[in-house]
Amino acid sequence: MADYLADVKKYDAGASADAVDKIVKHLGIALRNRDSSLVSCTDPKELDRVRENWIGKKLGIADAAKANASIEKTCKVMHADNTKSRVTFYYLVAKDLGKLASL
Numbered sequence: 001m002a003d004y005l006a007d008v009k010k011y012d013a014g015a016s017a018d019a020v021d022k023i024v025k026h027l028g029i030a031l032r033n034r035d036s037s038l039v040s041c042t043d044p045k046e047l048d049r050v051r052e053n054w055i056g057k058k059l060g061i062a063d064a065a066k067a068n069a070s071i072e073k074t075c076k077v078m079h080a081d082n083t084k085s086r087v088t089f090y091y092l093v094a095k096d097l098g099k100l101a102s103l
Contacts, residue, residue, distance in 0.1 A: 016100060026103075061097055
């Protein structure tokens with residue numbers, strides 16, 4: 001948990017430990033596999049999964065344009081990071097969409 005929070009704090013110094021913990025619990029077993037614990041901004045199928053499963057189902061945002069804009073913004077923010085943590089990526093997307101409190 002501390003490693004995930006430290007990674008999120010690279011992008012948001014005031015990151016909520018509670019929100020990070022909820023994302024970690026939501027992702028569960030996916031975080032055990034290196035490949036599934038990372039997000040690839042160059043893989044359209046991966047970004048579709050983020051939009052459908054995280055933004056659509058978990059955050060309840062059906063507006064595809066809004067979801068895509070948030071994903072694109074997060075990819076730009078994390079562009080220098082070659083191993084984009086799924087927890088950090090999801091946290092930044094939720095923050096951008098104003099959904100951290102509803103996690």
